[in-house]
Each structure stands twice: as structure tokens, then as C-alpha cells.
Amino acid sequence: MSVYEHYRKDEHAFVDQVMDWKQTCEDQYSPKLTDFLDPRQQMIAENLIGSQGDVMIRFFGGGKGTERKRAMIFPDYYQASDDDFAIVLFQVHYPGKFVSIEHPQVLGALMNLGLKREKFGDIIQDGTTLQFACAEEVSDYIEMNVQKIGKSSVDLERISLDRILEAGDTWRESMITVSSMRLDTVASEMFNVSRSKMKTIIDGELVKVNWKVTTDKSMRLMPGDVLSVRGKGRGKIIAEEGVTKKDRVRLIIGFPE
Structure with a gap:
């Protein structure tokens, strides 16, 4: 095999x-x-x-x-x-009383530097504090070239990793059954949307699998895959739990709490 x-x-x-x-x-x-x-x-x-x-x-x-x-x-x-692991953690300072900075704006500013997404780790926010991790080999370049995120001027401060905000989601688990592991089938069950409507959503480039936009409705999903649907949130396939007597696949799925 x-x-x-x-x-x-x-x-x-x-x-x-x-x-x-x-x-x-x-x-x-x-x-x-x-x-x-x-x-x-x-x-x-x-x-x-x-x-x-x-x-x-x-x-x-x-x-x-x-x-x-x-x-x-x-x-x-x-x-x-x-x-x-050569990871550098930056804290972003900006006038938070007057402007807000969202995750997509941070990622956009970093990607505009011409670096690969793979050079950046998590972007973490807790309402008042904004941090992001990056590979040490590109940290000097980032520090020199990021002075603005969105419409706000920013200052970057290198901080020790022991000051990182606690990241990650706690997943609220549930079980669904699906007729197949196709993207349109699983996503429609996971987000409680009709399959025909989910196909339209996928065609509209509003669905990501593992952080990448896809229009492949027949993509076969697997445990560990993370799905996000614009306007409906994010879910994860945690495990595949066999099949029912009617040959439907049992899936344990999770949503961030």
C-alpha cells in the first residue's frame, strides 16, 4: 500500500x-x-x-x-x-482607545512584506493586547518594515516567550452522521445548512479547509481537518467513529467555545 x-x-x-x-x-x-x-x-x-x-x-x-x-x-x-525552535514573539503597541486592529489586518500587513505565511505563527489577541509569533530568521526584517497595520501606526516590541498570551480554542464536541466525507456533505451537516446552499457557498469561495480557500465540493475530508465558513464560524473534525447500520459515517466534531 x-x-x-x-x-x-x-x-x-x-x-x-x-x-x-x-x-x-x-x-x-x-x-x-x-x-x-x-x-x-x-x-x-x-x-x-x-x-x-x-x-x-x-x-x-x-x-x-x-x-x-x-x-x-x-x-x-x-x-x-x-x-x-527559534521563535520570536512581538507585542504590537497601538492607540487602542481610538482604533481597533483585527486578525486579518495583522496578517495582511505581514504578508505584504513578501514573506511566506509559513514564517508566521499565531496572531493572538485578548481584547487589549495583540501579539504574533514569527521565525527568528525574519524577525529583524519584520521589525524594520512594520510601522503600520490597517490605518494605525504601530510599534513592535520583542518580548520573551513566557509572556505569550494563552492561545488555542476549547472545543465543544458533538456527534453527527454523514452519508459521505465529501466537503459539501460534511459542511452542510456541521453548519446546519442545506447541501444545495452549501454548494453555493463553496462556489462563492467562502469556505476554507485548513486555512485555504477551496471550491472543490467533492474534496474528501479527514479527521483533523478544520473548516471555516464565512459568517458561520469554524468547526473541526475530531474523529471518525465508524458507520451506522444505514452506512452513515459517525463523526465527532468540535466548535470553539
């Missing part, structure tokens, strides 16, 4: 990349640090490398509950520490 059979076609290139990382670690007998990975990519990497054998993997995103994390792939002799 090919390893690719466990993954979607659009994930095959990432599967190859993980296998290359593993091979490089085995050949050079030295650790390999990746860019930030989303949770689905983390799951794939962990499945391919595992916790047994001569090569290990560990993830860290800067603090407790972070969603996007860098991976360290290392030989079993190596002891990976948080410092090895």
Missing part, C-alpha cells in the same frame, strides 16, 4: 517534503527545523515520522495552546529545547 493512499492528492507534495526531512535527518544525523505548520500538517508529519525509531519529532509554537507550530525533526540522541 502506498503512503499516498492515506492523504489527499493536494497533500502529496507535503508528504514528500516530510519524507525528505526525515531522510536528511537520518543521513546527516542532525536536527532539522521547519517553518510553522498548521495542525493538519502537524498531524501528517507526526504520522509519517512517529515516535519510534531513530528519528523523532516535536512541535512548538511559542507557548501553551498555540495552533501553528514549528517542527523539530531530530535523531534520538538529541534533546530538543524550546530555544531550538
Whole structure:
């Protein structure tokens, strides 16, 4: 059985990349640090490398509950520490009494620098404080070039990782049954929308799977996938729990509390 059979076609290139990382670690007998990975990519990497054998993997995103994390792939002799992940945390200072800055504005300002999304970790807000994590190798460039986010002037302050806001969602779990694992089928059940309407929503480029817009209504979903529908929120497929007597697939899903 090919390893690719466990993954979607659009994930095959990432599967190859993980296998290359593993091979490089085995050949050079030295650790390999990746860019930030989303949770689905983390799951794939962990499945391919595992916790047994001569090569290990560990993830860290800067603090407790972070969603996007860098991976360290290392030989079993190596002891990976948080410092090895080379993550810089910035706190954004702006006149909060007069303006508000939202997550998309922060991401937009960072992406306008011409850097890959993979160089940035979580963007975290708690109402009064705004922080974001990035790879150390691009931190000087970011510090020099980000003076404005949205319409507001900002100052960036490097702070220690122990000051990171607690990130991550607590998921409220429930169970649904679906006739198939197609995107339009699962999304319609998950967000309580008719399948015909969900197809229109998908065609309108309003649906993301694992943070990427998709119009592929027949995409086969898997445990670990995160779906977001504009105007309806975000949900996650936590586990697949077999089939019913009527051949419907039982899914445990979660929504952020």
C-alpha cells in the first residue's frame, strides 16, 4: 500500500517534503527545523515520522495552546529545547482607545512584506493586547518594515516567550452522521445548512479547509481537518467513529467555545 493512499492528492507534495526531512535527518544525523505548520500538517508529519525509531519529532509554537507550530525533526540522541525552535514573539503597541486592529489586518500587513505565511505563527489577541509569533530568521526584517497595520501606526516590541498570551480554542464536541466525507456533505451537516446552499457557498469561495480557500465540493475530508465558513464560524473534525447500520459515517466534531 502506498503512503499516498492515506492523504489527499493536494497533500502529496507535503508528504514528500516530510519524507525528505526525515531522510536528511537520518543521513546527516542532525536536527532539522521547519517553518510553522498548521495542525493538519502537524498531524501528517507526526504520522509519517512517529515516535519510534531513530528519528523523532516535536512541535512548538511559542507557548501553551498555540495552533501553528514549528517542527523539530531530530535523531534520538538529541534533546530538543524550546530555544531550538527559534521563535520570536512581538507585542504590537497601538492607540487602542481610538482604533481597533483585527486578525486579518495583522496578517495582511505581514504578508505584504513578501514573506511566506509559513514564517508566521499565531496572531493572538485578548481584547487589549495583540501579539504574533514569527521565525527568528525574519524577525529583524519584520521589525524594520512594520510601522503600520490597517490605518494605525504601530510599534513592535520583542518580548520573551513566557509572556505569550494563552492561545488555542476549547472545543465543544458533538456527534453527527454523514452519508459521505465529501466537503459539501460534511459542511452542510456541521453548519446546519442545506447541501444545495452549501454548494453555493463553496462556489462563492467562502469556505476554507485548513486555512485555504477551496471550491472543490467533492474534496474528501479527514479527521483533523478544520473548516471555516464565512459568517458561520469554524468547526473541526475530531474523529471518525465508524458507520451506522444505514452506512452513515459517525463523526465527532468540535466548535470553539
